[in-house]
Amino acid sequence: MATNLENKITAINATLCQWLAVDEDQILGQHIKALLTKPSQILFLGNILPTLQQNQKTEENYLQFKVQGAQPQPFMVNVKQIEHDGRMYFSYALMKMDRRYLIEEQLIKERKRAEEISREKERLNCELQSAQQQLIVKQDELLRLNKTLQLLTVTDSLTGLPNRRAYDQEIERKLAYFKRHQRCFCLIIFDIDRFKHVNDTFGHDSGDSVLKQIAKVLQVTIREIDVLARIGGEEFAIILPNTGLQTAAEVAERCRSSIHHATFVCGQVTASFGVADSHKNDSKEDIYRRADESLYQAKQQGRNQVVMTSTVECQ
Numbered sequence: 001m002a003t004n005l006e007n008k009i010t011a012i013n014a015t016l017c018q019w020l021a022v023d024e025d026q027i028l029g030q031h032i033k034a035l036l037t038k039p040s041q042i043l044f045l046g047n048i049l050p051t052l053q054q055n056q057k058t059e060e061n062y063l064q065f066k067v068q069g070a071q072p073q074p075f076m077v078n079v080k081q082i083e084h085d086g087r088m089y090f091s092y093a094l095m096k097m098d099r100r101y102l103i104e105e106q107l108i109k110e111r112k113r114a115e116e117i118s119r120e121k122e123r124l125n126c127e128l129q130s131a132q133q134q135l136i137v138k139q140d141e142l143l144r145l146n147k148t149l150q151l152l153t154v155t156d157s158l159t160g161l162p163n164r165r166a167y168d169q170e171i172e173r174k175l176a177y178f179k180r181h182q183r184c185f186c187l188i189i190f191d192i193d194r195f196k197h198v199n200d201t202f203g204h205d206s207g208d209s210v211l212k213q214i215a216k217v218l219q220v221t222i223r224e225i226d227v228l229a230r231i232g233g234e235e236f237a238i239i240l241p242n243t244g245l246q247t248a249a250e251v252a253e254r255c256r257s258s259i260h261h262a263t264f265v266c267g268q269v270t271a272s273f274g275v276a277d278s279h280k281n282d283s284k285e286d287i288y289r290r291a292d293e294s295l296y297q298a299k300q301q302g303r304n305q306v307v308m309t310s311t312v313e314c315q
């Protein structure tokens, strides 16, 4: 609907005519207040019109329109001033209140739904975060277990020393390093003397306790960079990096003496030592064989002694 600035109706559409049960001809040229109930006329003239004249627009006004032969009908009314063909008009947009209620209800429902979705999203985000944290914890746990497992595969369970597998890996590393840098290293192999007798006389547990004590005694006798490993039942190896044969023999002698002077559950225990140094193009079997031959010789010569394979390569 439109009026001129004197508020006389200049246009009205068919729908509004139908709603108000009036004819277009009947309405055109009339003052707009003719369509309103008394209270709405007062509201329009006292409030809405001054606002419209001042701001050229006014929104969300509630007015009761008369309906011929029926009860008045409430409308929500937005008005703005417009120009058409060089003339100024007030353009009215009317919305039936029942329709407005419907839209508002729908809007409220949509807002509630949006809030629910946002809450659900937040809840899912929290769940996701907690699942991610749990995943991190599990991954850490797995990493720790893997490390433990890895450690177990290279550790002798009785003494806690590196086992045969760790010894093999270490000797391979030392041989590779020796090939690249010509830095000599030595291998000491030692074996407890008459250990069968210890087991037979004092029992297997006492034998185990001797093995553990020897590991402890020797760990404080050698340098930190030396690797002490249990490579067989009562056979041990010490890998000494950057060490010549003479020094290795002195270390072996120190170890022999430490064992000899220690007190074990079964009393005194001795061990025999074989020492060998690294040669050019050695395999791990080569150096082991030379150290083992020396050890065999030490056993043959009466045990509780150190024998080294003489060499000129690393002196």
Ligand SMILES: Nc1nc2c(ncn2[C@@H]2O[C@H](COP(=O)(O)OP(=O)(O)OP(=O)(O)O)[C@@H](O)[C@H]2O)c(=O)[nH]1
Pocket: 158, 191, 192, 193, 194, 195, 196, 197, 199, 203, 204, 205, 206, 207, 208, 211, 232, 233, 234, 299, 303
């Ligand atoms: N208690 C205990 N005994 C072990 C273990 N591993 C090997 N032995 C024992 O070590 C003994 C080694 O005996 P032998 O090979 O005859 O050598 P030995 O008695 O030490 O004699 P020599 O080496 O010639 O001085 C055997 O009785 C094995 O059962 C172990 O983990 N614990």
